[in-house]
Amino acid sequence: xxxxxxxxxxxxxxxxxxxxxxxxxxxxKGEVHILIGENGAGKSTLMKILSGAYQKDTGEIIFxxxxxxxxxxxxxxxxxxxxxxxxxxxxxxxxxxxxIYLGREALNNGLIDWDTLYNNTxxxxxxxxxxxxxxxxxxxxxxxxxQFVEIAKALSFGAKLLIMDEPSATLTxxxxxxxxxxIRDLKAQGVSIIYxxxxxxxxxxxxxxxxxxxxxxxxxxxxxNKMNKNKIIKLMVGRELTDSYPPRNVTPGEVVLEVKNLSRxxxxxxxxxxxxxxxxxxxxxxxxxxxxxxVRLLYGADPKDSGEIILNGNKINIxxxxxxxxxxxxLLPEDRKQQGLVLEQxxxxxxxxxNLSRLVDKMLINSNQExxxxxxxxxxxxxxxxxxxxxxxNLSGGNQQKVVLAKWLFTDSDILIFDEPTRGIDVxxxxxIYLLMNQLTEQGKSIIMISSELPEIIxxxxxxxVLHQGRITGEYNKKEFNQEKxxxxxxxxxx
Numbered sequence: 001x002x003x004x005x006x007x008x009x010x011x012x013x014x015x016x017x018x019x020x021x022x023x024x025x026x027x028x029k030g031e032v033h034i035l036i037g038e039n040g041a042g043k044s045t046l047m048k049i050l051s052g053a054y055q056k057d058t059g060e061i062i063f064x065x066x067x068x069x070x071x072x073x074x075x076x077x078x079x080x081x082x083x084x085x086x087x088x089x090x091x092x093x094x095x096x097x098x099x100i101y102l103g104r105e106a107l108n109n110g111l112i113d114w115d116t117l118y119n120n121t122x123x124x125x126x127x128x129x130x131x132x133x134x135x136x137x138x139x140x141x142x143x144x145x146x147q148f149v150e151i152a153k154a155l156s157f158g159a160k161l162l163i164m165d166e167p168s169a170t171l172t173x174x175x176x177x178x179x180x181x182x183i184r185d186l187k188a189q190g191v192s193i194i195y196x197x198x199x200x201x202x203x204x205x206x207x208x209x210x211x212x213x214x215x216x217x218x219x220x221x222x223x224x225n226k227m228n229k230n231k232i233i234k235l236m237v238g239r240e241l242t243d244s245y246p247p248r249n250v251t252p253g254e255v256v257l258e259v260k261n262l263s264r265x266x267x268x269x270x271x272x273x274x275x276x277x278x279x280x281x282x283x284x285x286x287x288x289x290x291x292x293x294x295v296r297l298l299y300g301a302d303p304k305d306s307g308e309i310i311l312n313g314n315k316i317n318i319x320x321x322x323x324x325x326x327x328x329x330x331l332l333p334e335d336r337k338q339q340g341l342v343l344e345q346x347x348x349x350x351x352x353x354x355n356l357s358r359l360v361d362k363m364l365i366n367s368n369q370e371x372x373x374x375x376x377x378x379x380x381x382x383x384x385x386x387x388x389x390x391x392x393x394n395l396s397g398g399n400q401q402k403v404v405l406a407k408w409l410f411t412d413s414d415i416l417i418f419d420e421p422t423r424g425i426d427v428x429x430x431x432x433i434y435l436l437m438n439q440l441t442e443q444g445k446s447i448i449m450i451s452s453e454l455p456e457i458i459x460x461x462x463x464x465x466v467l468h469q470g471r472i473t474g475e476y477n478k479k480e481f482n483q484e485k486x487x488x489x490x491x492x493x494x495x
Contacts, residue, residue, distance in 0.1 A: 001028040001029065001031070002028065002029045003026050003027065003028055003029070003062075004027055004028065004029040004030075004063065004064060004160060004161055004192045005025065005026065005027040005050075005061075005062070005063055005161060005192070006024075006025075006026050006060075006061070006062040006063075007023065007024060007025040007026075007046070007049075007050065007059065007060070007061055007062075008024055008059055008060040008061075008062070009022045009023070009024065009058065009059045009060070010022070010023045010024075010025075010046060010049060010056050010058075010059035010061075011023075011056065011057045011058045011059055012045055012049060012054065012056055012057050013057060014386070014394070017386040018216060019042055019045045019216050020042045020045055020046060020049075020056075020216045020217075021216050021217050022059075022217070022218070023042065023046055023059075023213065023216070023217065023218045024218050024221075025046065025211055025218070025221075026221065027161065027192050027194060028192065028208070028209070029190060029192055030187050030188075030190045030191070030192060031187070031192055031193075031208040031209060032183060032187060032192075032193045032195050032206050032207050032208050032209075033192070033193065033194050033195065033207070033208065033209050033210070033211065034195050034196075034197075034203045034207040034209065034210040034211070034224060035047070035194055035195070035196050035210075035211050035213070036196070036197070036198075036203065036210060036211070036212055036213070036232065036236060037212055037213035037214055037219075037236055038214065038236050038237060038398070038429060040215075040384050040395075040396040040398070040399060041213040041214050041215065041216065041236070042213045042215075042216040042217075043196055043213055044165070044396075045216075046213070047083060047163050047165065047194065047196070049061075049070075050070070050076070050081060050083075050163065050194075051070070051073055051076045051081060051082070051083040051163060052070040052071060052072045052073040052074070052075050052076035052081075053073055055071075063079065063080070063081065063160075063161070064080065064160060077154075077157040077159070078157065080157070080158055080159055080160035080161060081159065081160070081161045081163070082153070082154030082157055082159040082161070082162055082163065083162075083163040083165065084147070084150040084151065084154065084162070084163065084164050084165065084167065085165050086165050086166040086167075087337075088146050088147070088149075088150055089150070090138045090146055090149060090150065091138065092137070092138050092139035093137065093138075093139060094137070094138060095134065095135050095136060095137055095138070096121060096125075096132055096133070096134045096135070096136050096137075096138060096141070096149050096152075097117050097118050097120075097121040097134040097135065098117075099138055099149055099153065100121050100124065100149065100152050100153045100156050101117055101120070101121070101156060104156075105117055106120065117134075118134045118135065120156070121134035121152070122134050124152045124155050124156055125148070125152055127155065127185075127189075128148055128151060128152060128155075128182055128185070129181075129182070129185070130145070130148040130152070130182075132145055132148060132149070142175075143171065143175075144171055144172075144175035144178065144179070147167060147171075147179065148182070151182065151186075155191075159191060160190075160191060160192065161191070161192045161193075161194065162186065162191055162192070162193050162194070163193075163194045163196075164183075164193060164194070164195050164196065165196045166196060166197055166198070167179060167195070167197070168197060168199060168202060172287075176202075180205065180206050183195075183206055184206075195207060198425065200229050200232060200233070201229075203224065203232070204224060204227075204229075207224040208223070208224060209221065209222065209223050209224055210222060210223075210224050210227060210232070212232065212235040212236055214235070214236060214237075214238055215238075219235050219236075220235055244431075244455070244459060245431075245434055245456075245459030245460055246431070246434050246435050246438055248280070248438060248441075248460070248462065249438070249442070250278045250279075250438070250441045250442055250462075251278070252276035252277060252278050252279035252462055252463075253276055253277035253278055253444075254276065254277055255274045255275070255276055255277075256275055256276060256277050256311065256312055256414070256415065256446055257274065257275040257309070257310070257311055257415055257446065258273075258274050258275075258308075258309070258310040259271060259272055259273050259274075259298070259307065259308075259309055259310075260272050260307055260308040260309075260310065261306065261307045261308065262294070262297060262298075262304055262306075262307030262308075262309070263304065263305050263306045263307055264293070264297060264302065264303070264304050264305050265305055266470075267290055267293040267294075267297075267302075267470055268290045268293055268294050268297065268467075268470040268471075269470045269471050270307075270471065271294060271307070271467075271470075271471070271472060272472070273465055273472070273475070275415065275446050275448060276446065277444055277446055278441045278442070278444055278445070278446060279441065279446050279447070279462045279463065280437060280441060280446075280447045280449055280460055280461050280462050281446075281447070281448050281449070281461065281462065281463050281464070281465065282449050282450075282451065282457040282458075282460070282461030282463070282464040282465070283295075283448060283449065283450045283464070283465055283466075283467065284451070284454065284457045284464055284465070284466045284467070284486055284489075284490055285466055285467035285468060285490050286468070286490050286491070287452070288469075289467040289468055289469065289470070289490065290467050290469070290470035290471075291419075291450045291467055292334055292419055292450065293470070294467065295331065295417045295419055295448060295450065296331075298318070298324070298329065298417065298448075299318070299321055299324045299329060299331040299417060300318040300319055300320045300321050300322070300323050300324045301321055301331070303319065311327055311328075311329075311415075325354060325355075325411055325413075328411075328412065328413050328414040328415060329413060329414075329415045329416075329417070330354075330407075330408030330411060330413035330415070330416050330417065331408075331416075331417045331419065332401070332404050332405060332408065332416065332417065332418045332419060332421060333404075333419050334419040334420045334423065334450075336397075336400055336401055336404050337400070340404040340407075341392050341400060341403060341404060342392070343391070343392050343393035344391060344392075344393065345391070345392060346388065346389045346390060346391060346392065347374070347378070347383065347385050347387075347388045347389070347390055347391075347392055347395070347403055348370065348371070348374045348388040348389060350392050350403050350404075350407060351373075351374050351377055351388075351403060351406045351407050351410055352370055352373075352374065352407075352410060353407065354407050354408070354410065354411050355410050355411040355412075358410070359373075371388065373410065374388045374406075375388060377406040377409060377410065378406075381402045381405060381406055381409075381436060382402070382432065383395075383399050383402045383403060383406065384396070384399050385399065396425075396429075397425045397429070398425040398429030398430075398432070398433070399429075401421065401422075401425060401429075401433065402432075402433075402436075405436065413445070414444070414445055414446065415445070415446050415447075415448070416440065416445060416446070416447050416448075417447075417448045417449075417450075418437070418447060418448070418449040418450065419450045420450060420451060420452065421433055421437075421449065421451070422451070422453075422456065423452075430456075434459075434460055437449075437460060449461065454483055454486060454487070455483075457486070458481045458483065458486075461478075461481075462477075462478055463475070463476065463477050463478065464476045464481065464486060466486055466489035466490050467490075468489065468490055468491065468492045469492070473489040473490070473492060473493065474486065474488075474489030474490075
């Protein structure tokens with residue numbers, strides 16, 4: 001098959017640390033090429049070079065038979081290469097048409113030709129079979145519809161190669177099926193697609209070929225039908241993962257947290273449960289069941305209407321996150337980038353931010369103590385970073401999650417709430433998070449974990465409670481774990 005893209009011996013370093021080392025990538029015309037690897041493997045760096053966000057140090061890029069130097073994202077788009085990031089690059093207050101043609105609007109006598117703008121937009125949306133009005137404001141669209149707007153924007157540039165970075169991360173199964181239909185239509189039109197995802201099942205459904213990166217190096221490229229899930233995992237992590245979840249060797253102890261009749265109108269209703277020392281308590285449920293809303297009440301991010309929270313036998317009042325932190329409760333939020341980290345700040349600053357008073361000596365921060373403690377957490381948690389002074393936004397998703405965890409360990413939190421702790425991170429990094437959770441409970445800390453992945457809930461929890469429309473509909477200990485039972489409870493059947 002004819003290659004649309006050849007990336008040859010690509011090298012890139014940041015702050016003296018080599019992120020890519022002689023990486024090669026070949027993509028055929030009209031194929032879906034899967035790019036996969038652990039967090040930190042170099043996938044994002046390679047794609048940012050291809051899309052013009054970064055400049056390569058050395059190497060060659062051959063696109064559509066021509067050697068290219070890609071100087072900027074706009075340069076890449078004009079040459080037929082577009083990227084759709086997990087966080088969309090759209091302006092909510094503008095219409096669909098305005099977002100697609102921003103800065104390139106059709107003009108008539110120096111004024112925007114709105115009829116032509118809307119007609120051109122409608123033609124592209126028709127190609128995608130997307131039932132979206134070009135005049136609709138983007139902020140009124142669903143996540144899936146916004147994704148189609150991003151695809152339409154890429155096609156408006158005449159994209160020959162489309163890069164999709166974790167396109168399924170926030171989609172429902174029905175929306176994902178629709179996305180795959182669009183991808184197949186694009187293939188039929190001769191568009192090539194580089195598809196990045198941590199969901200291995202998707203790769204075999206939509207992919208034609210695959211390239212695996214590890215530690216910034218090319219490992220293998222092959223047809224997807226010559227691969228299987230276990231082989232890909234081994235290539236990604238460089239070792240066999242015989243079990244998806246590490247064994248639990250902790251016996252939960254005495255009750256450390258009691259929640260009694262916790263309610264907030266329209267969110268959760270009469271929730272009661274206990275958490276024991278050294279326990280991982282899983283909270284399962286479908287989207288909209290009230291899981292995240294429940295832990296936000298526990299953390300003080302939202303006010304409760306009624307109910308009691310009892311910590312170590314004493315009733316406590318949690319009216320704000322500050323109250324929660326002072327009582328030793330930490331939250332690793334679902335959206336770690338927006339709610340768990342200050343991405344523009346260093347790893348060091350993020351780790352110490354929630355408990356700076358611990359470092360104060362005579363009204364000044366003891367910088368030596370700060371560096372010593374931060375470096376200890378970097379070593380203990382295996383945070384892959386060239387330095388503690390690197391901006392957190394430059395870390396992979398798995399390492400960002402570890403920074404959030406380090407922040408709460410620095411506050412000496414005894415109860416940790418993990419809301420979707422492994423979302424958007426690869427299988428190897430997931431296993432590391434599971435090991436860290438086990439280590440924390442071995443140290444006597446207690447964990448509440450929310451996950452939309454039922455196998456994860458069953459694989460790592462000691463006990464599970466299930467929510468449906470803000471109420472508990474089931475509770476299961478480890479001996480009672482059964483996917484069918486838990487799903488029935490999540491659907492509203494009270495056990």
